[in-house]
Amino acid sequence: MEAEAAVDYLVDERSKAQFDIDAMKIIWAGGKHEFEVSDRMARLVASDPVFRKDNRAILDRKELFKNTLRKAAHAWKRIIELRLSEQEASKLRFFVDEPAYTDLHWGMFIPVIKGQGTEEQRKKWLPMAYRMQIIGCYAQTELGHGSNVQGLETTATFDPELDEFVIHSPTLTSSKWWPGGLGRASTHAVVFARLITDGKDHGINGFIVQLRSLDDHLPLPGIIIGDIGMKFGNGAYNTMDNGFLRFDHVRIPRDQMLMRVKQVTREGKVVQSDVPWQLLYGTMVYVRQTIVADASCALSRAVCIATRYSAVRRQFGSQNGHETQVIDYRTQQSRLFPLLASAYAFRFVGEWLKWLYMDVTQRLQARDFSTLPEAHACTAGLKSLTTSVTADAIEECRKLCGGHGYLCSSGLPELFAVYVPACTYEGDNIVLLLQVARFLMKTVSQLGSGERPVGTTTYLLRLEHLLQCPCDVQGAEDWLKPDVVVQLFEARSARMTVACAKSLSKFSKPEDGFMDLSADLVSVATAHCQLIVVSKFVEKLQQDIPGEGVKQQLEALCSIYALSLLKKHLGDFLSTSCITSKQASLANDVLRSLYSQVRPNAIALVDAFNYTDHFLGSVLGRYDGNVYPKLYEEALKDPLNESVVPDGYHEYLQPVLKQRLRTARL
Ligand SMILES: CCCCCCCCCCCCCC(=O)SCCNC(=O)CCNC(=O)[C@H](O)C(C)(C)COP(=O)(O)OP(=O)(O)OC[C@H]1O[C@@H](n2cnc3c(N)ncnc32)[C@H](O)[C@@H]1OP(=O)(O)O
Numbered sequence: 001m002e003a004e005a006a007v008d009y010l011v012d013e014r015s016k017a018q019f020d021i022d023a024m025k026i027i028w029a030g031g032k033h034e035f036e037v038s039d040r041m042a043r044l045v046a047s048d049p050v051f052r053k054d055n056r057a058i059l060d061r062k063e064l065f066k067n068t069l070r071k072a073a074h075a076w077k078r079i080i081e082l083r084l085s086e087q088e089a090s091k092l093r094f095f096v097d098e099p100a101y102t103d104l105h106w107g108m109f110i111p112v113i114k115g116q117g118t119e120e121q122r123k124k125w126l127p128m129a130y131r132m133q134i135i136g137c138y139a140q141t142e143l144g145h146g147s148n149v150q151g152l153e154t155t156a157t158f159d160p161e162l163d164e165f166v167i168h169s170p171t172l173t174s175s176k177w178w179p180g181g182l183g184r185a186s187t188h189a190v191v192f193a194r195l196i197t198d199g200k201d202h203g204i205n206g207f208i209v210q211l212r213s214l215d216d217h218l219p220l221p222g223i224i225i226g227d228i229g230m231k232f233g234n235g236a237y238n239t240m241d242n243g244f245l246r247f248d249h250v251r252i253p254r255d256q257m258l259m260r261v262k263q264v265t266r267e268g269k270v271v272q273s274d275v276p277w278q279l280l281y282g283t284m285v286y287v288r289q290t291i292v293a294d295a296s297c298a299l300s301r302a303v304c305i306a307t308r309y310s311a312v313r314r315q316f317g318s319q320n321g322h323e324t325q326v327i328d329y330r331t332q333q334s335r336l337f338p339l340l341a342s343a344y345a346f347r348f349v350g351e352w353l354k355w356l357y358m359d360v361t362q363r364l365q366a367r368d369f370s371t372l373p374e375a376h377a378c379t380a381g382l383k384s385l386t387t388s389v390t391a392d393a394i395e396e397c398r399k400l401c402g403g404h405g406y407l408c409s410s411g412l413p414e415l416f417a418v419y420v421p422a423c424t425y426e427g428d429n430i431v432l433l434l435q436v437a438r439f440l441m442k443t444v445s446q447l448g449s450g451e452r453p454v455g456t457t458t459y460l461l462r463l464e465h466l467l468q469c470p471c472d473v474q475g476a477e478d479w480l481k482p483d484v485v486v487q488l489f490e491a492r493s494a495r496m497t498v499a500c501a502k503s504l505s506k507f508s509k510p511e512d513g514f515m516d517l518s519a520d521l522v523s524v525a526t527a528h529c530q531l532i533v534v535s536k537f538v539e540k541l542q543q544d545i546p547g548e549g550v551k552q553q554l555e556a557l558c559s560i561y562a563l564s565l566l567k568k569h570l571g572d573f574l575s576t577s578c579i580t581s582k583q584a585s586l587a588n589d590v591l592r593s594l595y596s597q598v599r600p601n602a603i604a605l606v607d608a609f610n611y612t613d614h615f616l617g618s619v620l621g622r623y624d625g626n627v628y629p630k631l632y633e634e635a636l637k638d639p640l641n642e643s644v645v646p647d648g649y650h651e652y653l654q655p656v657l658k659q660r661l662r663t664a665r666l
């Protein structure tokens with residue numbers, strides 16, 4: 001009986017939607033074709049028993065890893081059999097939803113060769129990598145240094161006699177430590193090492209190094225290699241073989257140094273090409289951009305689970321003869337709907353960042369390097385902002401699901417454990433925000449010298465105006481005007497940037513100022529990145545948005561995103577005199593009415609993500625809302641429930657119980 005009622009809750013919820021959900025699905029997917037590919041790949045994976053994933057939390061590490069290998073091999077077989085395009089194959093891997101060595105092979109090894117290899121090197125290595133005749137990883141981080149790439153210790157010393165490099169790990173801390181896919185699967189790695197010729201250190205560069213035999217997978221001579229051990233959470237990221245690696249004078253031919261940025265001639269002369277040396281960091285720019293796109297996936301997944309469950313779950317009160325749906329509590333809405341809005345916001349900023357990355361890549365090919373610093377700042381900042389918010393949001397969604405959110409069958413604990421390292425890998429989020437702050441300080445300091453800020457910093461051209469313009473809100477409805485909101489976020493970012501720049505100028509050495517003011521600099525960078533997300537959401541809404549009611553829903557979500565940020569960072573807005581307390585209070589009223597507007601559409605807004613139950617992997621987030629019977633089913637599948645009397649009863653429970661009986665008799 002109760003189960004049927006739960007199903008009814010979601011049917012009823014869906015009937016309340018005030019917009020064309022199919023049109024919204026296409027907006028979310030980024031186009032009709034993207035939707036069709038994504039939908040087809042999601043179903044393909046969901047219907048294949050090899051891709052089952054509901055047992056991950058109870059497999060031991062060895063079984064878990066072997067199962068990941070099986071899935072990756074099966075995915076590859078399906079990709080070949082079905083002749084899938086690159087786009088389809090990458091979607092298929094995405095829906096398999098299990099971190100694996102293939103992520104690093106396709107996501108970093110191939111891109112680093114593409115970005116840092118010469119044409120000859122690309123011709124030699126990429127076909128083998130595309131056919132998976134070799135498996136590669138990205139070996140940069142060491143035991144002693146991750147964030148500080150210039151501090152890496154591994155050496156690549158040129159031996160002119162044999163025309164070879166000698167790759168060596170001179171200290172314990174120079175061991176490579178963390179690279180995904182390295183521990184067990186990879187046959188090759190791009191290793192970042194210090195280039196030494198003729199006794200001189202020329203800084204870091206990438207080198208292609210074979211690690212294991214292509215015949216029997218044994219490590220090659222001079223290579224010490226293994227897995228770094230269990231990581232956070234049970235199943236979670238432990239499907240990945242993050243590894244360690246030490247080199248004992250391993251020799252590689254000279255042409256295995258990636259030579260797009262620097263070359264070493266036969267005589268051992270180092271030649272710097274005309275591309276900026278920062279291109280050595282280019283793969284990180286690429287991956288940070290993909291991480292931003294992925295953030296909206298992880299966030300929307302958690303939000304989908306929490307929203308559906310909040311509509312099914314009832315506690316206290318009375319609503320048409322039932323207790324109240326928890327989604328109707330204002331507190332639940334004020335925690336959940338900003339996260340729903342953030343999922344859409346991150347989707348659109350991710351789309352824009354992909355465009356920015358393509359644009360900078362095309363410019364680089366045409367030898368225009370002018371937008372590289374901005375691309376670095378945007379990818380670093382948005383990677384930091386979106387992953388931090390998403391990690392916190394997954395945890396908030398767990399709490400929004402009450403006690404049942406803590407069960408593995410809710411899908412949220414595993415999602416959190418898999419996702420949270422995104423705040424650290426590909427650049428620690430604080431270290432990356434400091435890069436953004438550095439870029440902003442440099443941009444402001446160059447304003448006087450006639451250097452024009454570009455792209456996302458163009459607003460700083462209107463600095464004088466932004467430093468003193470009052471916020472244009474007289475009545476509550478003014479808070480719904482996009483230009484008012486964007487200008488407010490610009491003013492807040494500009495004022496915080498200038499205040500920090502002034503404080504920095506008081507230090508005789510800029511590095512000292514940077515150290516002392518680093519916490520403030522992080523706040524400045526955050527404000528700038530939030531401005532980017534808000535303005536890209538607003539820009540998206542200026543495009544043609546087809547589908548009945550779709551634009552109105554997105555407008556409401558855009559306002560929720562911006563106004564909830566305003567509420568969260570009220571201190572910034574008040575202390576920079578960007579708004580008055582009266583205006584803040586009006587913003588709060590508007591937020592409440594926006595929540596009421598979104599409420600009847602909430603289930604349809606998460607349905608628009610088009611996630612299969614397989615991908616969601618959550619009893620609480622099931623499409624049919626049939627939560628309670630399925631929670632029982634999942635509980636009964638637990639190995640502890642295999643026998644009525646537990647293993648260990650005779651050894652450990654019975655003696656205790658008997659002793660208690662004896663004590664009682666005394
Ligand atoms: C489909 C695929 C899916 C794939 C998913 C993959 C799965 C994911 C799985 C997980 C996989 C996880 C995999 C992994 O985790 S791989 C390992 C990732 N590691 C990191 O991210 C390390 C982070 N550290 C750094 O990037 C550098 O050390 C930083 C930047 C911190 C300092 O650097 P440095 O010590 O050199 O000092 P500097 O600050 O003076 O900077 C000097 C100049 O360089 C410019 N600059 C700096 N950086 C960049 C840049 N990037 N592009 C362009 N320019 C850049 C900078 O603006 C400055 O310019 P200027 O002001 O002098 O003009």
Ligand SMILES: Cc1cc2nc3c(=O)[nH]c(=O)nc-3n(C[C@H](O)[C@H](O)[C@H](O)COP(=O)(O)OP(=O)(O)OC[C@H]3O[C@@H](n4cnc5c(N)ncnc54)[C@H](O)[C@@H]3O)c2cc1C
Nearest residue numbers: 138139140141145146147178179180421424425426427430
């Ligand atoms: C799951 C996972 C997968 C990974 N995969 C790979 C991979 O495939 N290949 C690879 O090469 N690496 C990989 N890494 C390594 C990863 O890139 C690094 O861990 C990351 O760049 C952070 O560097 P770190 O560990 O040195 O952190 P640290 O820099 O030691 O950070 C420790 C603390 O110090 C703070 N800190 C550091 N520097 C500063 C500063 N200048 N100012 C203020 N605070 C600072 C940080 O904010 C942090 O709080 C992976 C890591 C993880 C967790």
